[in-house]
Amino acid sequence: MEGSGSGAGVKELCKNQLESCQQLVKSYPKVELLEKALHAVQSTLELITRIQDKAETSDDNKTILSEFTQSCLDSTYHLECQLVDKEFPDPIARGQITQIVQTLSTPLTLCGLLGCEVEQLGTDIIECLHWRVGALMYMYCHMVLTVEERKKEIDVEHFKEILSLGAGHLNLMLSTRAPLSKDDDYMSHDTTVPALLQQGIFSDLHMLSLMYAGEMCHWYWELNSAPSQPTPSKDVQKTQPGASLNDHDSSKESTLWCVMELTQDIEFARDWRDNFNSQKYGIEFLSKYVDVARGPLKDQSWNYVQAVQLLVSLRKANSVSK
Known part of the structure; x- marks a missing residue:
């Protein structure tokens, strides 16, 4: 993965999700689902770091995709629940909905960066x-x-x-x-x-x-x-x-x-x-x-x-x- 544009893209995508989860955990402390999302993306980045000096395997890609996707699903679910509980407040709902959809799209982007078909998500x-x-x-x-x-x-x-x-x-x-x-x-x-x-x-x-x-x-x-x-x-x-x-x-x-x-x-x-x-x-x-x-x-x-x-x-x- 080292030196490849796709490898850098994978790492950047995961870092963005990590920062997002860290911010959510800070804003909503002691929410188990958010802590789970943070742990999942941290595990993903740790795996990427371990394999960056060698060619990744299909099992590595499967793990990266699985952990990252679960992090995105968990973090966005919390945001969706917040919007529903607050009845989609007019000043902020549109922007937050866009943010959620963009985050849900990132596992699909990750498939492309890893060189695998979307169907590999299952x-x-x-x-x-x-x-x-x-x-x-x-x-x-x-x-x-x-x-x-x-x-x-x-x-x-x-x-x-x-x-x-x-x-x-x-x-x-x-x-x-x-x-x-x-x-x-x-x-x-x-x-x-x-x-x-x-x-x-x-x-x-x-x-x-x-x-x-x-x-x-x-x-x-x-x-x-x-x-x-x-x-x-x-x-x-x-x-x-x-x-x-x-x-x-x-x-x-x-x-x-x-x-x-x-x-x-x-x-x-x-x-x-x-x-x-x-x-x-x-x-x-x-x-x-x-x-x-x-x-x-x-x-x-x-x-x-x-x-x-x-x-x-x-x-x-x-x-x-x-």
Whole structure:
């Protein structure tokens, strides 16, 4: 690793995470999760130092990637909980959300620096990254868009972007694993399990992703259908942390869309954002949620009343627009 540009990049990435964790531990002392995150990145840097005079092995890279990723997941989870507890305070929420997303993207950057494919992170971690970004965007929008006083003051274009981004990540989470084929052998005495796997539902989080994504599509459709509001001036936008990406400034595109760009590619992210069809996707997400809740999970108390109500309004709007 010594002398290589990628080796220097790996070390720099880890040092940045170390400084971030040290600052968090200082700001929030005796938080076990943050101490765990700090220890993980310290272990990563120690390993990098030990192997810097020799060629790293695939096992070394696997350990570096695993420890570093866990540090990022733990440190950002604490920040997310802080934002939720404080109900995403308006002056700082946008900047902190951008910071969290950027940190969640660094394991993907590390894959490139180590010369390995993103898939080496493993299916669970890739699903987790998409879930974390998507769920964060959902909670942010839920805290703001369901409170009338806050909703009146929003930057509509910013929230439309957040909604499309969040729905996109939840969609990617849902498609990370291939559904079980009817021809696949699966040993289970419970017929519900293979029925769920054939629908691509591998956990409760997959069901939540369907509902969250459907709600976000509905919110997007509502904002898109509402009378237009004055757009904040560019001077105001420049002073706001995590400003909207609608100007297609490539330097800004990497801030919020970086995880999607690194797990897919830049063109995929741009196409999702620029051609986002909230009615179409919303109907797909909510229909599947209702079908599964009424079908394989009918005895598991998954509430689908709201999903049906959202579906009715989206389908009505869709039929009118045709």
